[in-house]
Amino acid sequence: MEQVCVLGAGSTKYGKLEDSISDITVQASVDAIDSAGIEPREIGAGYISNVFGVADKQVHLGPVIMSNLGIPERPSLSIESACGSGSASFREAFANVAAGFYDAVLVAGTEKVTHTGTEWTTTYFSYCSDFFYEGQAGASFPGLFASMARAYLNEFKATEEDFARVAVKNHENGLLNPKAHLQKKITIDDVMASAVVASPLKLYDCCPFSDGASSVILCSEKFAKEHGGEYIRVTGSGRGGSSAALQGREQMTTIPSTRIAAEQAYKMAGVGPKDIDFAEVHDCFTIAEIVDTEDLGFFEKGKGVAAVREDATSRGGEIPINPSGGLKSKGHPIGATGVGQVVEVYDQLTGKAGQRTVKGATTGLTHNFGATGASCAVHIFQSV
Amino acid sequence: MEQVCVLGAGSTKYGKLEDSISDITVQASVDAIDSAGIEPREIGAGYISNVFGVADKQVHLGPVIMSNLGIPERPSLSIESACGSGSASFREAFANVAAGFYDAVLVAGTEKVTHTGTEWTTTYFSYCSDFFYEGQAGASFPGLFASMARAYLNEFKATEEDFARVAVKNHENGLLNPKAHLQKKITIDDVMASAVVASPLKLYDCCPFSDGASSVILCSEKFAKEHGGEYIRVTGSGRGGSSAALQGREQMTTIPSTRIAAEQAYKMAGVGPKDIDFAEVHDCFTIAEIVDTEDLGFFEKGKGVAAVREDATSRGGEIPINPSGGLKSKGHPIGATGVGQVVEVYDQLTGKAGQRTVKGATTGLTHNFGATGASCAVHIFQSV
Numbered sequence: 001m002e003q004v005c006v007l008g009a010g011s012t013k014y015g016k017l018e019d020s021i022s023d024i025t026v027q028a029s030v031d032a033i034d035s036a037g038i039e040p041r042e043i044g045a046g047y048i049s050n051v052f053g054v055a056d057k058q059v060h061l062g063p064v065i066m067s068n069l070g071i072p073e074r075p076s077l078s079i080e081s082a083c084g085s086g087s088a089s090f091r092e093a094f095a096n097v098a099a100g101f102y103d104a105v106l107v108a109g110t111e112k113v114t115h116t117g118t119e120w121t122t123t124y125f126s127y128c129s130d131f132f133y134e135g136q137a138g139a140s141f142p143g144l145f146a147s148m149a150r151a152y153l154n155e156f157k158a159t160e161e162d163f164a165r166v167a168v169k170n171h172e173n174g175l176l177n178p179k180a181h182l183q184k185k186i187t188i189d190d191v192m193a194s195a196v197v198a199s200p201l202k203l204y205d206c207c208p209f210s211d212g213a214s215s216v217i218l219c220s221e222k223f224a225k226e227h228g229g230e231y232i233r234v235t236g237s238g239r240g241g242s243s244a245a246l247q248g249r250e251q252m253t254t255i256p257s258t259r260i261a262a263e264q265a266y267k268m269a270g271v272g273p274k275d276i277d278f279a280e281v282h283d284c285f286t287i288a289e290i291v292d293t294e295d296l297g298f299f300e301k302g303k304g305v306a307a308v309r310e311d312a313t314s315r316g317g318e319i320p321i322n323p324s325g326g327l328k329s330k331g332h333p334i335g336a337t338g339v340g341q342v343v344e345v346y347d348q349l350t351g352k353a354g355q356r357t358v359k360g361a362t363t364g365l366t367h368n369f370g371a372t373g374a375s376c377a378v379h380i381f382q383s384v
Numbered sequence: 385m386e387q388v389c390v391l392g393a394g395s396t397k398y399g400k401l402e403d404s405i406s407d408i409t410v411q412a413s414v415d416a417i418d419s420a421g422i423e424p425r426e427i428g429a430g431y432i433s434n435v436f437g438v439a440d441k442q443v444h445l446g447p448v449i450m451s452n453l454g455i456p457e458r459p460s461l462s463i464e465s466a467c468g469s470g471s472a473s474f475r476e477a478f479a480n481v482a483a484g485f486y487d488a489v490l491v492a493g494t495e496k497v498t499h500t501g502t503e504w505t506t507t508y509f510s511y512c513s514d515f516f517y518e519g520q521a522g523a524s525f526p527g528l529f530a531s532m533a534r535a536y537l538n539e540f541k542a543t544e545e546d547f548a549r550v551a552v553k554n555h556e557n558g559l560l561n562p563k564a565h566l567q568k569k570i571t572i573d574d575v576m577a578s579a580v581v582a583s584p585l586k587l588y589d590c591c592p593f594s595d596g597a598s599s600v601i602l603c604s605e606k607f608a609k610e611h612g613g614e615y616i617r618v619t620g621s622g623r624g625g626s627s628a629a630l631q632g633r634e635q636m637t638t639i640p641s642t643r644i645a646a647e648q649a650y651k652m653a654g655v656g657p658k659d660i661d662f663a664e665v666h667d668c669f670t671i672a673e674i675v676d677t678e679d680l681g682f683f684e685k686g687k688g689v690a691a692v693r694e695d696a697t698s699r700g701g702e703i704p705i706n707p708s709g710g711l712k713s714k715g716h717p718i719g720a721t722g723v724g725q726v727v728e729v730y731d732q733l734t735g736k737a738g739q740r741t742v743k744g745a746t747t748g749l750t751h752n753f754g755a756t757g758a759s760c761a762v763h764i765f766q767s768v
Contacts, residue, residue, distance in 0.1 A: 001483075022516065045623070053511065054438055057519065060466035060512040063628035063758030067514070072632065073644055075623035076759060077472040078464040082444035088461040092476055099385070099483030127437065128444040130451070132406065135441065239429070239459035244447035248456065260457055374447030375460060 001098045003221040005231040006381065008036025009346040014212035014331030015181040021056040021112035024213040026068045028336075029108050032215035033069075037229040040069045043217070044102030046076035049089035049109040050335035052124055053078070056112040065108060082128035082370030083284060085109065086214070086338020087377035093218045094237050094379075104219035109339035112211045121209050125334075128371045130245035141284070142206060144246050144372050146198035149287035151252035153200060156302035158290075160200050164191035165308045166286035167204045167328055173315060174325025176356035181210045181331025205286040210331030214340035230350040236271070236380030238264025244374045253302075255373030258295035262367070265378040266297075273297035276380070277361035278320040278348065280341035282369045283327050289313075292367055293321055296378070320358045323348065338368035338377065349383040385482045387605040389615040390765065392420025393730040398596035398715030399565040405440040405496035408597040410452045412720075413492050416599035417453075421613040424453045427601070428486030430460035433473035433493040434719035436508055437462070440496040449492060466512035466754030467668060469493065470598070470722020471761035477602045478621050478763075488603035493723030496595045505593050509718075512755045514629035525668070526590060528630050528756050530582035533671035535636035537584060540686035542674075544584050548575035549692045550670035551588045551712055557699060558709025560740035565594045565715025589670040594715030598724035614734040620655070620764030622648025628758045637686075639757030642679035646751070649762040650681075657681035660764070661745035662704040662732065664725035666753045667712050673697075676751055677705055680762070704742045707732065722752035722761065733767040 010031025012024045019027070025048070033040055046066050053059035062076025081088035086109035093107045113121050126135035134144065152158055168188055174180035186204060194203035224231040240260025243249050249256065266272055273296060281296065283289035290304040298319050299307045307313055313321035324330045324344040327337060345364035347353045362383045369376040394415025396408045403411070409432070417424055430450050437443035446460025465472035470493035477491045497505050510519035518528065536542055552572055558564035570588060578587035608615040624644025627633050633640065650656055657680060665680065667673035674688040682703050683691045691697055697705035708714045708728040711721060729748035731737045746767045753760035 020516070051443060052438070054436070054508065057511045058515045059435060059464060060628075060754055060758065062465060063625055063755070064514050064516075066625050067628040067632060067758075072625050072627040072758075073640060074625050075641075075645075075761075076465075076625060077469075077476070080443060080462040080464060081446060081460075085461075092461070092480075095483060095485055096476075096479050099479060101479055124438065127441045130448050131442045132404070132448075241447055241450050241456050241458050241460060243456040244444075244451040248451060256457060257459075261459075370444055371447070374444065374451075374456075377459075 002100055004094050004097045004234045005219055005221050005224040006216050006234065006342060006346050007219050007224045007229050007231045008032045008217040009343040010035055011179050011214040011340055011343050012212050013179045014210045014333055016114045017211040021053060021058050021110055022064050025065050025108050025110040028213035028215040029065060029069060029106055032217050036217040038227055040071045042104055043071060043074060043106045044104055045074055046106045047089045047093040048076060048078045049085035049339065050078050050111060051080050051082060051085055052113055055116050081375045083334045084338060084368050084370030084375045084377060085335045087366065087368035090338060090342060091237055091239055091377050094234055097218055097220055103223045104217060106215060107218055107339055108213065108215040109336035110213040111333035111335040114209055114211050133245040133247060142198040142201060145285040145287055146201045147246060148252050149200050152287060155253055158305040161188055162305040162308060163205055163286040164188045166289045167191050169314055170283060170322050170326040170328040173323050173356055174329025177325045177330055180325045180329050181208055182329045201285055207284050207327040207332040210333045212331060212333035212336045214336045214343045216339060216342050216346065231384060232346055232349045233382050233384060234379060235382050236265035236269030238262060239377045241375055242373050246372050253291060255291060255295055257369060257373050257376035258292060258367065261376045261378040262296050265380050269380040275363055276319065276365045277363045278323055278358040279365040279367060280322055280324060280344050281367040283322060284332060289321060296367060315356065315358060323356050323358050341366040341368055345381045349381060386484055388478050388481045388618045389603055389605050389608040390600050390618065390726060390730050391603050391608045391613050391615045392416045392601040393727040394419055395563050395598040395724055395727050396596050397563045398594045398717055400498045401595040405437060405442050405494055406448050409449050409492050409494040412597035412599040413449060413453060413490055416601050420601040422611055424455045426488055427455060427458060427490045428488055429458055430490045431473045431477040432460060432462045433469035433723060434462050434495060435464050435466060435469055436497055439500050465759045467718045468722060468752050468754030468759045468761060469719045471752035474722060474726060475621055475623055475761050478618055481602055481604055487607045488601060490599060491602055491723055492597065492599040493720035494597040495717035495719040498593055498595050517629040517631060526582040526585060529669040529671055530585045531630060532636050533584050536671060539637055542689040545572055546689035546692060547589055547670040548572045550673045551575050553698055554667060554706050554710040554712040557707050557740055558713025561709045561714055564709045564713050565592055566713045585669055591668050591711040591716040594717045596715060596717035596720045598720045598727045600723060600726050600730065615768060616730055616733045617766050617768060618763060619766050620649035620653030622646060623761045625759055626757050630756050637675060639675060639679055641753060641757050641760035642676060642751065645760045645762040646680050649764050653764040659747055660703065660749045661747045662707055662742040663749040663751060664706055664708060664728050665751040667706055667710040668716060673705060680751060699742060707740050707742050725750040725752055729765045733765060
């Protein structure tokens with residue numbers, strides 16, 4: 001197996017964007033190619049992740065992106081795994097480079113939905129649930145995560161204010177990220193006073209609908225060394241699944257796919273949770289970040305809220321979580337999110353994260369799931 | 385690299401189906417699992433291919449399929465590359481098994497669109513073109529392939545009756561395929577008298593919109609031997625790309641991605657066009673089959689029509705093309721088609737093709753592309 005590396009990274013701003021889905025994907029990809037210091041023709045294949053290309057009337061995005069980059073003859077494909085599409089695509093690219101099928105590939109995640117309005121978006125996103133059991137019963141994602149939050153409140157010593165702290169922390173980080181969608185300082189009172197979306201979750205417990213694109217160049221270490229740019233190593237990769245419908249799970253306060261993916265990734269990297277310096281995790285709702293940090297092994301089950309209360313997950317804490325601002329503040333263009341997490345880790349480990357830098361970090365982790373965690377991928381990265 | 389094999393295969397009937405997209409995918413997958421003689425828990429991951437899950441309100445299909453098969457913890461993802469989705473997904477599964485990431489995986493292609501009606505389907509399919517240049521200008525696929533057909537008529541000694549012969553041949557094959565969508569004998573006169581869709585292409589030059597699902601089990605040869613079922617080897621795999629918009633190509637009568645993918649697949653398999661006993665090729669329109677057979681090296685450029693006239697591509701001919709009936713008669717559920725081609729090759733090479741058996745065949749090829757060939761994959765299979 002080849003040692004796989006991230007050689008370059010680029011992102012559009014996340015938020016409400018005017019350009020087409022093709023254009024924003026090309027913009028992020030050109031930035032990643034420039035950052036890597038390579039020419040487009042050195043790219044062997046394109047791995048695109050996207051969920052609702054139909055919203056911008058463009059599916060089969062791969063050839064459009066490759067053609068716009070001037071390399072139409074290169075193979076490409078799109079990967080979808082709901083909100084976990086980006087990390088699923090990253091994993092496929094990783095496997096192909098590790099196996100030697102390509103020396104270098106483009107991984108580009110993208111989504112363009114805000115122009116369609118909240119009603120359309122909420123409806124279409126519900127198609128990512130197990131629609132037979134959930135979506136058609138009216139159980140869209142705010143409701144499903146509210147069920148998890150309610151179960152957590154019942155099972156452990158936690159309050160709604162604890163969830164609010166996650167939002168406050170991630171908005172603080174996002175203020176330092178020029179690419180973030182919601183660059184706004186908020187307080188616990190702001191969260192508590194915001195409109196109830198699905199009790200106990202309020203508006204500020206929820207990530208926004210965002211447009212955006214993020215790209216990275218993934219390559220063998222041999223290729224990275226020959227091209228002389230700054231690179232980081234991908235040392236662990238894992239994927240797992242959970243029952244598609246929440247009702248099929250034994251417990252509501254843990255996500256099995258996270259545990260499976262994390263175990264594989266830790267094993268491949270030869271490290272454990274204590275070796276991780278910071279993590280970008282899937283905080284589509286504040287409750288998700290709490291559950292994630294427990295399932296990833298950073299804290300015992302039920303102790304995730306105490307960790308937030310004690311600032312252990314803040315940027316200067318024991319294990320900073322979502323220094324980028326996370327889905328909550330940076331935004332959540334669903335097909336791009338998993339790749340955007342890798343962009344943040346690349347920026348952090350190569351000294352490009354500016355004011356939000358996690359000091360002394362050499363090992364980062366990304367965790368990105370689809371729906372309520374029906375699909376999940378975890379990756380571990382180390383600086384050279 | 386592990387030698388990769390196809391151990392089992394299953395398909396629903398192609399046509400207008402009543403069951404949901406999830407249900408038809410599970411049906412085909414259960415058939416493939418039974419055919420392989422394995423238990424679902426022996427499957428390491430699921431590779432789903434699908435384009436318009438939104439049409440049946442279910443994207444993020446992987447976890448739904450894995451959950452219904454009783455293996456929710458296994459990772460899965462969906463791959464889209466327009467009408468070439470099935471072969472792109474097959475290739476990813478192939479790469480992962482070849483590299484040793486999994487011993488056995490499920491590859492399932494699926495599509496459910498007929499319930500939405502012709503207008504919706506034509507519109508959505510146009511999102512698979514380069515929408516900026518083609519779809520929004522009204523250039524949907526019948527029009528784009530008509531441009532290719534017109535160019536072919538201008539450039540070579542060919543007639544509209546030559547194209548019609550492709551349809552007649554494929555319908556003859558499809559009559560022997562109980563899973564085929566259009567089981568109807570037609571004549572050249574029928575084709576010539578059918579309604580003009582986009583001149584020079586008439587209704588019977590076009591494949592139908594179909595629902596359907598096809599699945600195969602892909603595994604290492606070690607796994608196949610241990611499980612004792614009938615299997616065939618995947619000896620060659622290639623992928624390529626072409627300019628997304630037809631206008632970006634130098635020639636209209638050749639598809640660059642086919643040539644690139646074929647060259648890679650032949651090289652990996654260590655064979656040439658003359659070693660192929662039969663092929664399932666992408667005949668979304670009759671002109672496509674002519675161009676395909678030339679680009680795959682079976683005939684010189686411009687000679688594909690003579691080959692059809694002389695019955696070289698008929699079931700008893702020199703190189704039988706589309707013994708299954710092809711997209712034209714078997715049908716074209718776009719996310720399933722590329723996997724369905726592999727099902728046909730498996731059935732042919734393991735003696736399960738009944739009356740449509742290509743006698744003495746030991747080597748088969750599949751060729752499946754997206755849009756007007758912007759993406760393409762070619763695979764080569766050999767019996768054990």
